[in-house]
Amino acid sequence: MRAVVAVIGKDTVGILAKVSTICADFNANVMDVTQTIMQDLFAMTMLVDITNCTEQYSVLAEKLKKCGEEMGLQIHVMHEDIFNSMHRI
Amino acid sequence: MLNSNDILETIKMIQEENLDIRTITMGISLLDCIDSDIDKSCTKVYDKMMRLACNHVKTGEEIEARYGIPIINKRLSVTPIAMLAAAAKGSPVKFAKTLEKVANETGVNYVGGYSALVHKGFSAGDLELINSIPEALAETTKVCSSVNIGSTRAGINMDAVALMGKIIREAAEKTADNFCFGAAKIVVFCNAVEDNPFMAGAFHGVGEPDCVINVGVSGPGVVRSAVSKMPDASINEIADVIKKTAFKITRMGQLVGNEASKILGVPFGIVDLSLAPTPAVGDSVAHILEEIGLEKCGAYGTTATLALLNDAVKKGGVMASSRVGGLSGAFIPVSEDAGMIDAVNCGALCLEKLEAMTAVCSVGLDMFVVPGDTSADVLSAIIADEAAIGMVNSKTTAVRVIPAIGKKEGEVLEFGGLFGSGPVMSINKFSPAKFISRGGHIPAPLQSLKN
Numbered sequence: 001m002r003a004v005v006a007v008i009g010k011d012t013v014g015i016l017a018k019v020s021t022i023c024a025d026f027n028a029n030v031m032d033v034t035q036t037i038m039q040d041l042f043a044m045t046m047l048v049d050i051t052n053c054t055e056q057y058s059v060l061a062e063k064l065k066k067c068g069e070e071m072g073l074q075i076h077v078m079h080e081d082i083f084n085s086m087h088r089i
Numbered sequence: 090m091l092n093s094n095d096i097l098e099t100i101k102m103i104q105e106e107n108l109d110i111r112t113i114t115m116g117i118s119l120l121d122c123i124d125s126d127i128d129k130s131c132t133k134v135y136d137k138m139m140r141l142a143c144n145h146v147k148t149g150e151e152i153e154a155r156y157g158i159p160i161i162n163k164r165l166s167v168t169p170i171a172m173l174a175a176a177a178k179g180s181p182v183k184f185a186k187t188l189e190k191v192a193n194e195t196g197v198n199y200v201g202g203y204s205a206l207v208h209k210g211f212s213a214g215d216l217e218l219i220n221s222i223p224e225a226l227a228e229t230t231k232v233c234s235s236v237n238i239g240s241t242r243a244g245i246n247m248d249a250v251a252l253m254g255k256i257i258r259e260a261a262e263k264t265a266d267n268f269c270f271g272a273a274k275i276v277v278f279c280n281a282v283e284d285n286p287f288m289a290g291a292f293h294g295v296g297e298p299d300c301v302i303n304v305g306v307s308g309p310g311v312v313r314s315a316v317s318k319m320p321d322a323s324i325n326e327i328a329d330v331i332k333k334t335a336f337k338i339t340r341m342g343q344l345v346g347n348e349a350s351k352i353l354g355v356p357f358g359i360v361d362l363s364l365a366p367t368p369a370v371g372d373s374v375a376h377i378l379e380e381i382g383l384e385k386c387g388a389y390g391t392t393a394t395l396a397l398l399n400d401a402v403k404k405g406g407v408m409a410s411s412r413v414g415g416l417s418g419a420f421i422p423v424s425e426d427a428g429m430i431d432a433v434n435c436g437a438l439c440l441e442k443l444e445a446m447t448a449v450c451s452v453g454l455d456m457f458v459v460p461g462d463t464s465a466d467v468l469s470a471i472i473a474d475e476a477a478i479g480m481v482n483s484k485t486t487a488v489r490v491i492p493a494i495g496k497k498e499g500e501v502l503e504f505g506g507l508f509g510s511g512p513v514m515s516i517n518k519f520s521p522a523k524f525i526s527r528g529g530h531i532p533a534p535l536q537s538l539k540n
Contacts, residue, residue: 008097047091078100080091087337
């Protein structure tokens with residue numbers, strides 16, 4: 001199963017490092033990363049393979065969300081199928 | 090790799106524009122629970138519903154977590170209870186209490202199907218059930234009731250129309266200390282559909298499989314936001330952008346329905362292509378019409394813009410789903426839509442315009458409040474008018490009217506939550522009593538000579 005991690009908020013040092021460290025801690029493989037910075041707004045989307053994740057999907061999602069809150073960012077973790085079904089015919 | 094703009098668009102829809110799955114409703118047939126002993130029948134109903142629905146809420150929550158999409162309601166609908174009451178002797182309220190028990194134990198919000206289909210006449214069980222509706226709704230909180238009193242092929246059963254006016258009044262009186270909420274749980278239909286996932290009118294039709302999952306989507310905020318980005322567009326362009334948005338919303342419903350069906354091992358029925366408003370800011374159908382170019386919902390042009398919206402939602406949604414059904418279209422419940430409430434309060438929207446809107450919207454006169462002294466005859470006549478619109482136009486129409494016992498025009502009935510608050514609307518003061526007292530049947534309309 002692959003999940004999309006979307007990070008939105010004010011740009012600060014070490015966002016990518018922190019998010020990818022959490023993924024590594026849970027044995028979730030980061031497959032692709034795209035990030036853009038529009039003025040001060042940081043938007044990053046990350047495709048993560050969680051097939052061999054050491055914890056339940058919901059635990060990882062909760063951990064990332066909490067990390068986001070600490071850094072003043074919004075972090076959403078969602079199954080990739082929702083984007084495929086909404087934006088592809 | 091997915092396009093990051095698409096990802097951000099979806100997140101914005103959910104976070105800022107209130108995109109959600111309004112309901113996943115499991116339809117359960119109770120035909121095999123019929124028994125001449127009402128207690129035995131209730132036990133069979135309880136056992137079957139608990140067996141099929143025990144994981145319904147948990148599955149909904151799992152899907153919510155996995156996809157990050159809010160699923161607001163998890164509900165159940167059952168075979169019209171009048172069919173069970175036909176065989177069993179005793180008060181049908183026992184069935185209502187059984188449904189309530191199932192709702193409490195499974196954790197669903199509502200169970201629909203305390204219903205009777207009487208468009209051509211009353212059969213065994215129908216009158217007993219209809220007469221028990223006020224008591225059943227006063228003694229339960231999660232049971233919803235509906236009665237089909239007309240159809241394009243059968244005409245309108247005026248005896249049932251006359252009876253329903255009294256039943257609605259009685260239901261409101263019995264729950265007068267609880268915002269007359271009994272009346273908010275009764276829908277009177279013309280051309281009722283068998284696979285509707287929305288309350289209060291959901292029931293599981295006899296033509297349906299044993300158990301089925303139906304999904305209702307919602308997203309007025311998303312449509313409004315898409316329209317607001319096109320201030321100078323022509324009407325064709327507006328229709329196109331609504332279609333595209335409806336497509337995306339419906340795809341999400343299709344995904345959730347498929348997933349729920351897989352996890353629960355129950356066939357996937359339909360996606361109801363709906364725009365269902367809530368009282369939350371930015372979740373209003375009236376505001377879409379205003380965004381298209383009306384100063385207030387209810388102004389001249391409201392019926393035309395609503396027709397455009399309703400049709401575009403269906404066109405976009407049909408391609409996004411393998412099976413569509415239910416009520417499909419834009420809902421216009423007054424108390425559940427911040428824009429509609431506002432329009433009534435400022436005098437832009439009256440009952441007559443609302444009725445005209447129902448000729449082109451998905452269902453009918455929904456969640457509107459009339460003065461507490463409104464007589465049963467007047468309620469019946471409102472139902473008859475609305476049913477006539479449905480009958481002649483071959484569409485589903487319905488009436489869910491709340492007589493606000495003890496309140497007058499200009500006051501407000503506060504329901505709270507998803508049901509919102511209903512301003513008491515002004516009604517025509519002239520009497521239809523003679524017409525309603527005649528009884529009988531309005532014959533089915535011609536299907537040719539359509540002028």
